[in-house]
Amino acid sequence: MTKFLLSLHVLAAIVAVGPVTVAASMFPPAARRTAPAGGGAPDPSAVGTVALLHRICRVYAGVGISVPVLGLATGAVMGVLGSGWLVTSIALTAAAAGVLAAFVLPRQEELLGQLRGEQAVDRRDTVQLAMFTGIFNLLWATVTVLMIVRPGSTTGA
Ligand code: HEM
Structure with a gap:
């Protein structure tokens, strides 16, 4: 049972957290690239790419909830929930989820909203998003x- 739960936990981490990492890292430069060379309204196909990256982040962040859930189940079965490394991991996982839910996803949505409204994005906003x-x-x-x-x-x- 432990091996089964641990396999699911690691599989979920790879399948869910991996895509969020890649798509979220690609989002800020992709948002900057929507600006056409001569100025003016954002390029619609580049905005489509930004929208897709945001969708990947949002959907896989949802799937990613299974990572701590399966992790907690694995830890419970193994009887290690009280160990220091796991308590630290739980706190850091909660912090990571908090940063994603409170800063990364809402700011992506904001930038996407501006682009959809044919408004150019501020470079400083994309830099701040890249930092989060x-x-x-x-x-x-x-x-x-x-x-x-x-x-x-x-x-x-
Ligand atoms: C609430 C959060 C989490 C809990 C309670 C948790 C719990 C656990 C437990 C109990 C193990 C088994 C360790 C052992 O074999 O002694 C494990 C392994 C593992 N976890 Fe988590 N986990 C959490 C979050 C995460 C996250 C966010 C990731 C990565 C994105 C992750 C990746 C892994 C990996 C790669 C292993 C395999 C390590 C190995 O067996 O060498 N876990 N986790």
């Missing part, structure tokens, strides 16, 4: 390392 996206990526990458190294753990390798 970087924080999100760093947080979950740290969790992945913690999951593998499990400092202080005496179970397994």
Whole structure:
């Protein structure tokens, strides 16, 4: 049962968190590229790309909820929910989800709304979004390392 849950947990992390990382990282430069060379309204096909990237982030963030859910189930079955590395991971996962839900996704939506209204986006806004996206990526990458190294753990390798 533990192996089954752990497999699902890792599979969910790969399938859900991977696409969010890639699409969210591509979003700010893609939003900047909507500006036509000579100025004027944003290029509709470039705006379509930005919309698709946002959709990938939103949908896979939803699927990503299964990662902590399966993680908690795995931890419960293994009886390790009280261990320091796991408590730290849970806190960092919550922080990563918070950054995604409170900053990354709403700001993407804002920029997309401006582009759909044929309004050019402010470069500073895309830089700030890139910063929040970087924080999100760093947080979950740290969790992945913690999951593998499990400092202080005496179970397994
Ligand atoms: C509430 C959040 C989470 C909980 C409670 C949790 C729980 C767990 C548990 C109990 C294990 C088994 C460790 C062991 O074999 O002793 C594990 C493994 C793993 N988790 Fe998580 N996890 C969470 C979030 C995440 C996130 C956000 C990621 C990556 C995006 C992740 C990636 C992994 C990976 C790659 C492993 C395999 C490590 C290995 O066996 O070497 N987990 N997790």
